[in-house]
Amino acid sequence: MNGSIAIDNTSLLIASSLVLVSLYLSYSQKLGIEKETLVSVARAIIQLVIVGYILEYIFGLESSLFTTLLLLFMAFNAAYNASKRGKGIQKILTISFGAIATGTVLTLSVLVFSGTIAYEPYQIIPVSGMIISNSMVALGVCYKQMLSDFKSKREEVETKLSLGADILPSSIGIIRDAIRTGMIPTIDSARTLGIVSLPGMMTGLILAGISPIEAIKYQIMVTFMLLSTTSISSYVACYLSYRSFFNTRKQLVSIKLKQDNI
Amino acid sequence: MPLLDLQNVSFVNDGKAILRNVSFVVEAGDFISIVGPSGSGKSTLLRLCSHLISPTGGNIFYKGVNMNEYIPTDLRKSIAYCSQSPYLFGNNVKENLDFPFSVRKMPFNEGRVKELFSLFNIPFTFLTADVQNLSGGEKQRISLVRTLLFLPEVLLLDEITSALDAENTRMVENAVSSLNNEGITVLWITHDPEKSQKYANKIITVEAGKINSLEVLK
Numbered sequence: 001m002n003g004s005i006a007i008d009n010t011s012l013l014i015a016s017s018l019v020l021v022s023l024y025l026s027y028s029q030k031l032g033i034e035k036e037t038l039v040s041v042a043r044a045i046i047q048l049v050i051v052g053y054i055l056e057y058i059f060g061l062e063s064s065l066f067t068t069l070l071l072l073f074m075a076f077n078a079a080y081n082a083s084k085r086g087k088g089i090q091k092i093l094t095i096s097f098g099a100i101a102t103g104t105v106l107t108l109s110v111l112v113f114s115g116t117i118a119y120e121p122y123q124i125i126p127v128s129g130m131i132i133s134n135s136m137v138a139l140g141v142c143y144k145q146m147l148s149d150f151k152s153k154r155e156e157v158e159t160k161l162s163l164g165a166d167i168l169p170s171s172i173g174i175i176r177d178a179i180r181t182g183m184i185p186t187i188d189s190a191r192t193l194g195i196v197s198l199p200g201m202m203t204g205l206i207l208a209g210i211s212p213i214e215a216i217k218y219q220i221m222v223t224f225m226l227l228s229t230t231s232i233s234s235y236v237a238c239y240l241s242y243r244s245f246f247n248t249r250k251q252l253v254s255i256k257l258k259q260d261n262i
Numbered sequence: 263m264p265l266l267d268l269q270n271v272s273f274v275n276d277g278k279a280i281l282r283n284v285s286f287v288v289e290a291g292d293f294i295s296i297v298g299p300s301g302s303g304k305s306t307l308l309r310l311c312s313h314l315i316s317p318t319g320g321n322i323f324y325k326g327v328n329m330n331e332y333i334p335t336d337l338r339k340s341i342a343y344c345s346q347s348p349y350l351f352g353n354n355v356k357e358n359l360d361f362p363f364s365v366r367k368m369p370f371n372e373g374r375v376k377e378l379f380s381l382f383n384i385p386f387t388f389l390t391a392d393v394q395n396l397s398g399g400e401k402q403r404i405s406l407v408r409t410l411l412f413l414p415e416v417l418l419l420d421e422i423t424s425a426l427d428a429e430n431t432r433m434v435e436n437a438v439s440s441l442n443n444e445g446i447t448v449l450w451i452t453h454d455p456e457k458s459q460k461y462a463n464k465i466i467t468v469e470a471g472k473i474n475s476l477e478v479l480k
């Protein structure tokens with residue numbers, strides 16, 4: 001590291017030969033994924049170039065309004081993606097958006113008011129990106145768990161209902177299970193930070209020439225914020241969506257598990 | 263006024279008619295045995311009466327009021343249902359027996375549990391037993407205790423003696439019969455036509471989703 005931040009385009013072009021390794025393996029081993037690999041690489045390049053220019057433009061604008069609009073757009077996209085895992089749950093898109101927005105707003109407020117980060121596009125946007133995508137993954141896991149639990153634990157829920165319990169005490173076990181399952185990936189990755197993985201952000205900072213001691217401070221902040229956001233989002237999403245599994249007569253209804261709920 | 267009044271009740275699930283135009287009345291104090299071949303719709307009938315499912319056609323009236331007018335949780339406290347496959351949740355027996363108390367926001371009443379345990383010949387040490395280690399018959403009796411901690415007005419029992427030996431079966435039958443004598447209305451699904459005659463004052467025969475006969479015995 002000589003402190004330079006930029007990679008020159010020639011080096012990047014040479015590095016791109018690494019893709020050929022993957023293509024050659026696919027071809028020689030008859031994996032049949034050459035086309036997918038090429039499409040993915042092409043998509044990655046095109047999407048990143050577009051995002052790069054957009055971010056450059058937005059960072060230049062330094063408009064809080066625009067930053068906020070972009071955050072909303074990101075949250076909506078994440079909600080849309082998470083909803084796909086919860087097909088069959090009523091108002092799943094609204095619930096997902098509400099859950100992601102709550103988690104993001106609460107976490108960002110703490111970060112901004114504590115002065116950890118500033119409400120400037122170049123800080124807020126990457127940080128929110130991490131928060132939002134983490135919530136998205138957590139929600140997908142929560143929904144999947146709930147859909148399968150409400151199916152496999154029908155007897156338990158109906159037994160509790162028939163003992164006169166309301167729908168919340170009848171499904172509290174399932175709700176807690178789903179929240180827990182949604183949070184496990186974040187907790188697990190926090191546990192192994194620095195041992196198994198040097199997270200992407202920290203690696204990026206170090207590559208960009210920031211001292212490791214400074215970089216870990218950022219990473220610690222990221223770990224805290226991801227934990228708080230996933231727990232808030234999972235909590236909100238699960239408590240809002242369990243009602244979908246019951247009708248107004250407090251009867252358990254069956255939601256058909258869709259094939260694409262893998 | 264009849265306690266329960268089923269009028270032209272049908273239940274269709276996924277396009278399949280499980281019950282068709284079932285009508286009968288249950289008077290307060292009745293002890294009704296429900297018999298019929300496997301798959302005829304007996305359990306579905308009791309699930310409808312416990313409001314775990316609603317009819318897709320027709321109406322069920324409880325004390326003259328459509329079931330849909332009641333608060334579901336109140337209704338289910340008053341009409342208790344003990345299912346065909348006893349399900350004990352959580353880790354130990356106590357969790358199960360505490361549940362009806364916590365539903366009513368009441369403290370656990372050990373005295374009441376002791377009373378029912380001795381009625382059903384369950385050693386008191388079972389209170390802390392792991393639910394995984396219980397036999398089928400033990401589970402059946404404990405789930406019955408769980409249902410009876412608070413006495414309902416109507417008791418719906420779905421083959422609750424299927425896993426019990428002769429002695430325990432007799433004991434459960436006697437207990438239910440004495441509850442009936444105290445005024446609790448009982449609807450009991452049984453596979454044993456002989457026994458069904460002994461305690462019941464009416465016998466309903468279900469066949470292929472229809473009521474084939476309603477026999478009044480006493």
Ligand SMILES: Nc1ncnc2c1ncn2[C@@H]1O[C@H](COP(=O)(O)OP(=O)(O)OP(=O)(O)O)[C@@H](O)[C@H]1O
Pocket residue numbers: 275276280298299300301302303304305306307346
């Ligand atoms: N949730 C459900 N979805 C689809 N079909 C069902 C459902 N519940 C019950 N059935 C069907 O309805 C019919 C009646 O079932 P039910 O459990 O009421 O029969 P049963 O008389 O209690 O039988 P058994 O004596 O074996 O307990 C059966 O053909 C069963 O397959």
Ligand SMILES: [Mg+2]
Pocket residue numbers: 304305306346420
């Ligand atoms: Mg049955």
